[in-house]
Amino acid sequence: MTNAREISVEYLARVEGEGSMHVKVVDDRIEHVDFSIFEPPRFFEAFLRGRPHTDAPDITARICGICPIAYQMSSVHAMEGAFGVTVGGALRELRRLIYCGEWIESHALHVYLLHAPDFLGYESGIHMAADHRDVVEQGLRLKKAGNAVVTLLGGREIHPINVRVGGFYRVPTKKELEALVPELEWSRDAAVATIKFVSGFTFPEAEMDFEYVSVSHPDEYPFNEGRIVSSKGLDIDVSEFNRYFLEEHVERSNALHSRVRERGAYHVGPLARYNLNFEKLTPLAQKTAWEVGLGETCNNPFKSIIVRSVETLYAVEEALRIIDAYDEPAEPFVAYDVREGEGHGATEAPRGMLYHRYRVSEDGRIADAQIVPPTAQNQLTIESDLRYVLERHLDLPDEELSWVLEQSIRNYDPCISCATHFLDLTIERA
Amino acid sequence: MGGVVVIGVGNRMMGDDAAGPAVIDRLAGRLAPGVRLVESVGDATHLLDSWGGAQQAIVVDAVVAGGAPGTVHRVDGTEGFPSAWRSASTHLIGVAEAIDLGRAVDMLPEQLVVYGIEIESVAPGVELRPEVEGAVGLVAGRIVEELS
Numbered sequence: 001m002t003n004a005r006e007i008s009v010e011y012l013a014r015v016e017g018e019g020s021m022h023v024k025v026v027d028d029r030i031e032h033v034d035f036s037i038f039e040p041p042r043f044f045e046a047f048l049r050g051r052p053h054t055d056a057p058d059i060t061a062r063i064c065g066i067c068p069i070a071y072q073m074s075s076v077h078a079m080e081g082a083f084g085v086t087v088g089g090a091l092r093e094l095r096r097l098i099y100c101g102e103w104i105e106s107h108a109l110h111v112y113l114l115h116a117p118d119f120l121g122y123e124s125g126i127h128m129a130a131d132h133r134d135v136v137e138q139g140l141r142l143k144k145a146g147n148a149v150v151t152l153l154g155g156r157e158i159h160p161i162n163v164r165v166g167g168f169y170r171v172p173t174k175k176e177l178e179a180l181v182p183e184l185e186w187s188r189d190a191a192v193a194t195i196k197f198v199s200g201f202t203f204p205e206a207e208m209d210f211e212y213v214s215v216s217h218p219d220e221y222p223f224n225e226g227r228i229v230s231s232k233g234l235d236i237d238v239s240e241f242n243r244y245f246l247e248e249h250v251e252r253s254n255a256l257h258s259r260v261r262e263r264g265a266y267h268v269g270p271l272a273r274y275n276l277n278f279e280k281l282t283p284l285a286q287k288t289a290w291e292v293g294l295g296e297t298c299n300n301p302f303k304s305i306i307v308r309s310v311e312t313l314y315a316v317e318e319a320l321r322i323i324d325a326y327d328e329p330a331e332p333f334v335a336y337d338v339r340e341g342e343g344h345g346a347t348e349a350p351r352g353m354l355y356h357r358y359r360v361s362e363d364g365r366i367a368d369a370q371i372v373p374p375t376a377q378n379q380l381t382i383e384s385d386l387r388y389v390l391e392r393h394l395d396l397p398d399e400e401l402s403w404v405l406e407q408s409i410r411n412y413d414p415c416i417s418c419a420t421h422f423l424d425l426t427i428e429r430a
Numbered sequence: 431m432g433g434v435v436v437i438g439v440g441n442r443m444m445g446d447d448a449a450g451p452a453v454i455d456r457l458a459g460r461l462a463p464g465v466r467l468v469e470s471v472g473d474a475t476h477l478l479d480s481w482g483g484a485q486q487a488i489v490v491d492a493v494v495a496g497g498a499p500g501t502v503h504r505v506d507g508t509e510g511f512p513s514a515w516r517s518a519s520t521h522l523i524g525v526a527e528a529i530d531l532g533r534a535v536d537m538l539p540e541q542l543v544v545y546g547i548e549i550e551s552v553a554p555g556v557e558l559r560p561e562v563e564g565a566v567g568l569v570a571g572r573i574v575e576e577l578s
């Protein structure tokens with residue numbers, strides 16, 4: 001007798017066509033796992049065509065409300081590549097600083113309000129707040145410290161408008177930056193406390209053999225610049241992205257799955273950055289990671305919550321370092337000449353590497369755009385991870401099984417990670 | 431901080447989801463000086479910060495509640511976000527969660543009104559459907575009356 005069990009997970013459609021998860025189990029054997037969570041920003045690529053190149057940072061920033069800075073940074077670096085512009089000195093530092101702000105706010109939101117509740121047995125951060133109000137308040141305050149950095153530099157915290165090709169429209173004074181220091185100093189302590197707090201959770205066993213991919217720079221933990229490297233030996237210039245990575249159409253949905261050509265699934269995000277760049281973290285971040293038993297590498301996606309917390313500490317310390325060393329630049333941006341060309345940008349969004357490519361015509365308008373977000377790149381890996389988790393937990397009742405699956409999806413902080421709280425799960429048994 | 435804040439929730443690049451921000455556009459220059467106008471993608475923590483310290487907050491959001499597109503609802507937000515509504519924001523824990531979270535950590539304004547503008551779905555685009563556009567004008571007018 002066949003015993004078929006179907007699990008189908010659909011997001012309450014927020015964006016039409018946005019993904020779903022479908023699992024079919026027959027006789028305790030997984031027949032298939034389909035997971036497509038994210039539709040790539042094809043609308044935005046089409047919308048950009050024909051528009052002035054200067055529109056790219058503002059328009060792409062609207063793709064995601066959580067990581068607008070990442071979209072701005074990848075787009076300005078790509079444009080600057082096309083025009084042969086180099087942004088250095090204090091302007092380069094300010095770009096790292098605004099990225100620190102985005103990491104702090106995005107990681108704090110995910111760690112405290114989305115992921116910690118999974119480990120502590122709460123349905124959501126709201127339910128958790130009833131018993132752990134101090135924890136939630138600490139998370140909110142940490143997030144706000146990140147917001148303050150983004151707001152000061154970006155002009156607005158959601159959809160910042162101050163970033164432009166070549167630099168910024170306006171740069172802050174030293175005094176304005178120094179006003180951020182007391183709260184960032186509080187945040188440094190809070191971030192250390194966060195690492196210790198989350199490392200005390202109970203983690204499901206998992207040891208994955210992912211190909212980790214991240215930006216890597218010889219002197220710094222990666223935000224804006226560097227080569228693209230992987231744990232399986234890839235080491236390429238950003239402009240070679242399309243030679244080594246492939247976006248494939250998936251028949252059953254509008255989604256695209258990314259893979260390393262000839263090898264397959266790969267993983268971008270905090271685990272990848274951490275495993276490939278550990279030695280570039282600050283001494284305090286490294287020391288605290290050792291203290292909580294994390295070590296130099298981590299292959300358990302459930303422990304990504306600890307890695308995110310370590311990266312939060314790094315971002316706070318890096319922000320303090322940049323503010324301390326800051327000298328206001330003479331000009332808020334580097335002037336450049338528009339020319340025909342193609343440019344590439346890969347920067348590290350909180351949830352992983354974000355690649356942009358633009359072709360610009362002679363008149364400075366965008367002829368072609370390509371945007372590859374981190375969640376699209378992680379989709380295949382998430383799918384294989386869900387299969388791994390399913391295989392080990394098939395004996396669980398449906399309700400508990402769906403909890404573990406949701407938690408697994410949240411390990412990757414996908415662009416709609418919050419939506420996983422609204423999973424509409426149907427299970428059919430034959 | 432005190433005072434009054436009007437918050438339009440939505441993403442301007444996501445079609446009818448832009449209803450909230452569109453209301454903010456219509457309110458510019460029509461309210462007493464000192465009334466803050468805020469655009470938000472609906473991240474709960476951003477909403478808490480935006481209405482933090484305000485005595486009165488009005489939130490406008492695109493919702494899917496089963497009615498015809500353009501239908502306007504007005505509810506007392508301090509009683510919670512109606513469970514039959516789905517907030518239309520795309521990526522974030524949204525208005526409903528902001529209200530629940532605000533309650534849990536005492537970060538709700540004394541008065542909180544939520545206007546829900548019904549939309550059918552959210553899809554990339556930069557235009558509002560005419561019914562939604564009409565509702566935007568209606569809600570902006572009501573807010574001007576309410577705050578005068």
